[in-house]
Amino acid sequence: MLSNHLARLLRHRGNRRGQSVKQQTRSKIASGLDQARLLGPAERLRESWLTMRARGGPPNGPDGLPLPPPRLRLLVDGRSGDAERFLWVGTQLADSIRAAVADSGTVLEDMEAILDFGCGCGRVARHLAALEGPEIHGCDYNEELTAWCGANLPFMQTTRNQLVPPTPYEAQSFDLIYALSVLSHLSEPLQHDWVAEFHRLLRQGGMLIVSVLGEACRGRLTDDEQERFGRGELVVERPRMVGSNLCTAYHPRSYVTECLFADFDEVRAFGLGSPEQALMQDAYIARRSPNST
Numbered sequence: 356m357l358s359n360h361l362a363r364l365l366r367h368r369g370n371r372r373g374q375s376v377k378q379q380t381r382s383k384i385a386s387g388l389d390q391a392r393l394l395g396p397a398e399r400l401r402e403s404w405l406t407m408r409a410r411g412g413p414p415n416g417p418d419g420l421p422l423p424p425p426r427l428r429l430l431v432d433g434r435s436g437d438a439e440r441f442l443w444v445g446t447q448l449a450d451s452i453r454a455a456v457a458d459s460g461t462v463l464e465d466m467e468a469i470l471d472f473g474c475g476c477g478r479v480a481r482h483l484a485a486l487e488g489p490e491i492h493g494c495d496y497n498e499e500l501t502a503w504c505g506a507n508l509p510f511m512q513t514t515r516n517q518l519v520p521p522t523p524y525e526a527q528s529f530d531l532i533y534a535l536s537v538l539s540h541l542s543e544p545l546q547h548d549w550v551a552e553f554h555r556l557l558r559q560g561g562m563l564i565v566s567v568l569g570e571a572c573r574g575r576l577t578d579d580e581q582e583r584f585g586r587g588e589l590v591v592e593r594p595r596m597v598g599s600n601l602c603t604a605y606h607p608r609s610y611v612t613e614c615l616f617a618d619f620d621e622v623r624a625f626g627l628g629s630p631e632q633a634l635m636q637d638a639y640i641a642r643r644s645p646n647s648t
Contacts, residue, residue, distance in 0.1 A: 412438035418484065421507040423476035427500060431475035433536075433600045441478060447628045449482035452533055452564055455625045455640045459562060464488040466530035470556065472516075472549075473537035476500050477508045484510045489530065494522060496598055518598045519545065520552035529556050533564040536636060538615075540602045542594045546615065554618055560645040563619065566627060567606040569637030576605060587613075611639055620644045 416422050416438075425436035432441065456463055463469065466489040471480045474493030483491055494514045495501045504513040516522050532553050538546045553563050573584055580590045587609040596602040606615070608624065616622045619641035627638045 408436070416442050416481070418481060420477075420481050420484065423503055423507070427476040427503055428478075430497065430500065430600075431478050445478040446482055448479045448535060451625070451627045451638065452479070455564060455638070456531065456562060458625070459621070459623075459640060459642065461562070463531070468492060468529045470494065470524070470529045470532045471511070472532055472534040472553070474500070474504060474511070474513065477504050477511065479533070479535065480504075480511050481508060484508070492524075492529070520548050522552060522556065524556055526555050527558045527561075530558055530561045531564070532557060532561070535564075535566045535638075538565055538606070539568045539604050539636070540598065540600055541604065542591060542597045542602070543589050543604075545597065546589075546604070550615055551618075554643060554647075557643040559643060559647060561643045562640055563616075563643070564638065564640045565611075566636040566638045567611065568604065568635075569606050569608060569611075571635050571637065572605060580605070606637065608637065611637075616641045618647070 410425055412422065412425075414421060422428075422438055422441070423431075425438075428438065428441045429436035432444070435441075453463055463483070464487055468490045469483070469492065471477075471491070471493040474480055474495050475497075477493065480491055480493050491511045492514070493501070493504055493508075493511050494516045495504075496516055496518055498515050501513045501515045504511060514523060534549075534553070538549070541549065550563075557563060573581060576584060576590060580592075584590050584605055584607050587607045589607070589610050590605040592603045592605075593601055612622045616639065620643070622639060622641040625638050625640060627636060
């Protein structure tokens with residue numbers, strides 16, 4: 356048994372190293388294309404090819420809700436437009452959110468309003484459709500994604516936000532805001548602006564959940580970037596492409612807990628499932644102080 360476990364561990368480490376080398380190579384190619392102003396066209400070609408591969412599949416998910424078309428699923432996932440992966444990852448993320456909130460002493464059903472910030476085409480929110488109690492809201496920078504949600508996910512109230520805050524929501528509107536794989540595609544100033552907006556939107560004692568690219572993705576960075584990451588600095592690649600998947604930010608844990616979430620209480624890291632099953636990202640939950648103004 357021990358030898359089998361060791362073999363699996365070594366295979367996993369080997370796969371992780373291989374993935375890091377591959378990701379590092381892709382990052383270098385992307386940065387080169389960005390400098391040549393060719394990254395946008397190259398990305399559109401990649402999206403077209405992956406969308407064609409993902410064509411077909413059922414019109415609805417097991418929940419009876421419509422499935423978004425492959426291109427919209429790809430915009431959310433970044434790697435695949437596959438319908439099965441879309442549903443599978445969304446389920447895992449929704450379950451992780453529920454568990455993290457429960458570990459903080461609260462249940463989703465007791466909340467009045469929840470905001471899915473960067474909702475995409477409802478990959479996570481669709482798994483909250485049957486939730487009794489809170490209103491479910493979603494917003495996104497991409498007008499096509501919010502339009503699809505508005506037309507196909509009647510349980511959710513959807514709004515389009517701009518690249519920069521504020522949102523149209525009133526202060527202290529939500530008990531929970533979750534923003535998964537959103538800060539990973541913003542410049543440093545924009546990240547701080549949006550976290551301040553989340554603080555404004557949360558009720559006293561409300562909770563914020565984010566996921567970011569962290570230690571598990573450190574191997575993608577160049578040697579110089581890894582040194583900066585090791586010093587606790589935020590690393591942002593291709594900031595010119597801010598707001599898209601082509602802009603990529605990497606967050607050391609100390610940066611998140613001591614800098615980005617400095618105005619929040621009870622900052623805690625939690626898991627999004629095993630690396631083989633969910634996003635290769637670090638997740639954090641934090642609470643707005645019950646005494647903050």
